[in-house]
Amino acid sequence: MSGPLVSVVIPTYNRAALVCEAIDTVLAQTYQNTEIIVIDDGSTDDTTAAVQKYGDRIRYTRRPNAGVNAARNLGIKQARGEYLALLDSDDLWAPYKLELQVALLRYFNDVGFTFSNFLIFKGPTPESDILPITDGLSTWLDHVPGRIEPYRWERSFASIKGMPELQLPTQDFMVSGGDIYAPSLVCPYVLPSASLIRKSALGQLRLPEIIATCGDWEFFARFSKQSGCVYTNISTTYNRSHEDAVRLTRGDPGVRLGRRIAMIDRVWRADKEFYAKLGDKVDEVQRGLLLQAARRDLLSARRGQARAYLKRAASIDTERKSIQESVLRLLASIPGSGWGLRGMRATLNGARELAARVSQQ
Incomplete structure (x- = not known):
């Protein structure tokens, strides 16, 4: 299939074997007008040797470790294509991924990016997983x-007229268009590996390099406001569920909460026009996160930080006081309360486990 060049940007760090699997799924695409850009973010394993087998089929750059978003941005800077595809080094693509998404961006030429649903698998391959999660996006949204x-x-x-004939496993899926800027206040929508970006629509927008766990979340929220998007509920990407040493979700949950609170300040609270319309929703979401963070800090015996979060929550809405918040404030004022709270939680968890065992007998 001829068409515009797609630049595939693969950031990687200490994943010599997995990055090769990711590259192989790019080379197996039904859409072949691609360039593959691998940004090695300071790996200390044998990544360099592992990717040498691809020769001039990839463009390989090694740089000092600066984080995944810095690596992505360097790849974007090097990209020569009309479209950009971000592929994480532990993810894989269905063979029709680029063919479908290039067709969508050519048809819907007024949006900046398209993205799809994804499948979550455990084990070495998607085929080896007995019970893969076929609707990965629901794991983010439904709760x-x-x-x-x-x-x-x-x-x-199937109802869209004028689409070229594509090599797809099914025509039975939905295409939706809109703006995920406001919804992204509540939860992320885009798995980076499941997206395709129109490079000309980016302008000066890049992934924020100061944060890792929320960086792509913030990027796609801002990009959506800037240009709009198209979503398909067919899965084009296989997201590997594992806990290797470099996976971002291994980080401290409290730190991730703090980053999300800061992201709301930076994006939706700082957007005066948006805040004038949906300020109550911004307050509600951020206040809930502040109370979560306070509770987590109390469990970790960080009373000072917990008090700071509780003070910030009170300043957002001085009238709304829940029983939970009152209890947290009381515990934050009592030395050693974190130990007691952890003990209460352990007791409750033990009681639930005992009740579950009894019900099974």
């Missing part, structure tokens, strides 16, 4: 209360 509807329109892919 989140108060979500905001992101899409202005929805239609079946």
